[in-house]
Amino acid sequence: MLKRLSYRINAAIGEFLPEQRLFLKSDTETRFIRLSPATQAVAAAGSAFLVGWTILATSILMLDSISAGSGRDQVLRQQTLFEARLNALSEDRDIRAEEAARAQQRFNLALAEVSQMQTRLLASEDGRRELETGIEVIQNTLRRTIKERDAARSENEVLTATLRLERGTSRSPEALARDVEATVEILSGALAGTAEQRDSMALVALSAKEETESIAAQKRAIEVKNDVIFAKLEEAVTISMEPLDKMFRSAGMSPDDLLRSVRRGYSGQGGPLTPFSLSTKGQTLSSDEIRANAILQGLDRMNLYRLAAAKSPFAMPVKSSFRFTSGFGYRRDPKGAGTRMHNGTDFASSSGTPIYATADGVVEFASWNAGYGRHIKIQHDFGIETTYSHLSNIRVKVGQRVSRGDRIGDMGSSGRSTGTHLHYEVRIGGKPVNPMTFIKAAKDVF
Numbered sequence: 444m445l446k447r448l449s450y451r452i453n454a455a456i457g458e459f460l461p462e463q464r465l466f467l468k469s470d471t472e473t474r475f476i477r478l479s480p481a482t483q484a485v486a487a488a489g490s491a492f493l494v495g496w497t498i499l500a501t502s503i504l505m506l507d508s509i510s511a512g513s514g515r516d517q518v519l520r521q522q523t524l525f526e527a528r529l530n531a532l533s534e535d536r537d538i539r540a541e542e543a544a545r546a547q548q549r550f551n552l553a554l555a556e557v558s559q560m561q562t563r564l565l566a567s568e569d570g571r572r573e574l575e576t577g578i579e580v581i582q583n584t585l586r587r588t589i590k591e592r593d594a595a596r597s598e599n600e601v602l603t604a605t606l607r608l609e610r611g612t613s614r615s616p617e618a619l620a621r622d623v624e625a626t627v628e629i630l631s632g633a634l635a636g637t638a639e640q641r642d643s644m645a646l647v648a649l650s651a652k653e654e655t656e657s658i659a660a661q662k663r664a665i666e667v668k669n670d671v672i673f674a675k676l677e678e679a680v681t682i683s684m685e686p687l688d689k690m691f692r693s694a695g696m697s698p699d700d701l702l703r704s705v706r707r708g709y710s711g712q713g714g715p716l717t718p719f720s721l722s723t724k725g726q727t728l729s730s731d732e733i734r735a736n737a738i739l740q741g742l743d744r745m746n747l748y749r750l751a752a753a754k755s756p757f758a759m760p761v762k763s764s765f766r767f768t769s770g771f772g773y774r775r776d777p778k779g780a781g782t783r784m785h786n787g788t789d790f791a792s793s794s795g796t797p798i799y800a801t802a803d804g805v806v807e808f809a810s811w812n813a814g815y816g817r818h819i820k821i822q823h824d825f826g827i828e829t830t831y832s833h834l835s836n837i838r839v840k841v842g843q844r845v846s847r848g849d850r851i852g853d854m855g856s857s858g859r860s861t862g863t864h865l866h867y868e869v870r871i872g873g874k875p876v877n878p879m880t881f882i883k884a885a886k887d888v889f
Contacts (some may be wrong), residue, residue, distance in 0.1 A: 449481070456480035522764060529764075550742075553672055557735065564665055571658050578651050581644045588644075592637050676738050690757070696825070696871075698748075704825060705747045705754075754824040756801035756881050758847050760831060760867050761854070765792040768864055771877040786875035787830070787868035794863045796854040798831055800845045801881075809837050815866070816858020819851055825871075829878075832866040833858050 453462075463478040692698065769789040773782055804823035812818035815832035819839065822828050835855025845851060856863045869878045 453480045456484050525764060550676060553676055557669065557672060560665055560669060564662065567658050567662055567665075571655060571662075574651050574655050574658075578648055578655075581648050581651070584640075585644050585648075588637050588640055595637075690752070696755070702744065702747045702751065705750050751825075753847060754803050755827060756823065756829050756869055756878070758799070758801040759882060760798055760801050760829075761790045761792060761796060761865060762799060763792055763796050765790045765796070767791075771875075771879065787832075787866050788878045789864045789866055790854075791862065791864040792854055794835055794853075794855055796865075797850050798834065798852045798854055798865055800847055800849045800851050801829055802827070803846050804829070804844070806839045806841055806843045806845060806851075809839050809841050809843075812858070814859035816860060817852070817855065818858075821845065821851075826873075828870050830866075830868040830870075832868075833860045833864060835863075 457480040459480075462480060463483065464476065467474045467476065767788065768791040769785055771788055772785060774785045775782055800821060802821075802823050804821040806819065807822045807828070808818060808820035810818065812832070815830075817832075817834040817837050819831045819834065819837060820828060821830075831852060833854075833856055834852040835857060836853040837851070838853070839845060839849075839851045854863060854865050860866075867878055869876050869881060
């Protein structure tokens with residue numbers, strides 16, 4: 444039965460695949476291998492299956508490769524866009540820093556010019572006082588000359604009366620006439636000298652008056668120029684102060700309290716920012732002196748803002764490429780422990796990414812801390828502290844003083860973590876606050 448079925452199958456297949464014989468010849472004999480139609484059909488089917496499987500597997504691998512390449516291209520494009528944005532922000536920050544430096548240079552030049560103008564104004568004030576003293580001396584001399592003239596007239600009248608009384612004496616009329624002529628010559632000479640001195644004094648007084656008016660006009664021009672300079676300086680100080688004040692208020696911090704705290708730590712005075720006064724006799728300050736002191740106080744406030752900003756966490760803890768994976772607030776626990784409060788912000792990047800201090804401070808903790816893994820805590824001024832968790836390496840020691848931008852560790856996945864990232868926290872008075880509040884507040888300043 445089986446032979447008959449096999450024969451029928453071979454006969455049916457033989458129409459398409461006739462029987463083949465493979466001859467093998469040696470030195471002594473010749474043999475052959477008989478390939479029946481069924482054997483050829485099985486071999487052909489096996490070959491077709493292998494070819495089909497090879498094509499299918501190759502197609503699957505190519506599709507996976509194409510898909511993976513597309514994902515990588517997309518990641519590369521996003522990374523390129525992010526790096527371009529970071530470069531733009533960096534360039535904008537550099538431009539702001541250059542503008543601030545140029546504004547400081549302009550202010551220094553203006554302050555030097557104000558100092559020179561104040562010196563010239565003081566010299567003109569001294570010259571005006573000397574002219575006033577000279578005019579006063581001339582006026583006193585004129586008054587004295589007028590008094591002498593009046594006295595000479597009185598003396599002339601007395602002598603004339605005396606001559607009239609002496610006409611009845613024994614002297615001859617010729618002698619009396621000579622005496623009268625001599626007296627008149629003396630009086631005429633005295634009056635002529637007095638008139639010349641009076642005219643000379645009048646010319647000196649007129650010249651002094653004209654010079655005084657010229658000095659007063661110069662003083663008014665200097666005052667107008669000073670007013671323009673002070674207005675520009677006041678505007679520059681106001682414009683520079685507003686972003687700093689807004690930055691601290693946006694971070695939920697009182698600028699006045701911060702400045703008082705910084706001033707207590709930096710209470711020394713000296714240098715160009717010390718309030719000045721041109722008065723040496725305890726006189727009331729002029730309006731220019733009051734405005735100059737107000738500008739210097741504004742610059743001192745800006746300097747205190749700079750010190751406070753350096754001691755507050757207004758910087759990014761990660762400078763390399765990263766992405767935010769979790770923000771501040773309630774979230775679903777990644778370990779499946781329900782909904783829990785997340786007291787910080789998570790930055791994800793590759794293992795070993797440098798981690799930097801976000802403000803000046805002192806390292807208070809640098810070791811393993813249970814679920815936080817390798818953990819660093821830095822204490823800053825104003826009751827602020829920052830923490831950096833899940834690190835792969837710690838590069839600072841307890842008690843070490845660090846500055847903003849110092850590298851303190853490397854990103855990792857130690858402790859209770861599902862992947863490589865940095866858990867970053869900011870606390871004020873022991874209470875957690877959103878770190879992005881500080882980072883966003885400093886966006887338009889640094």
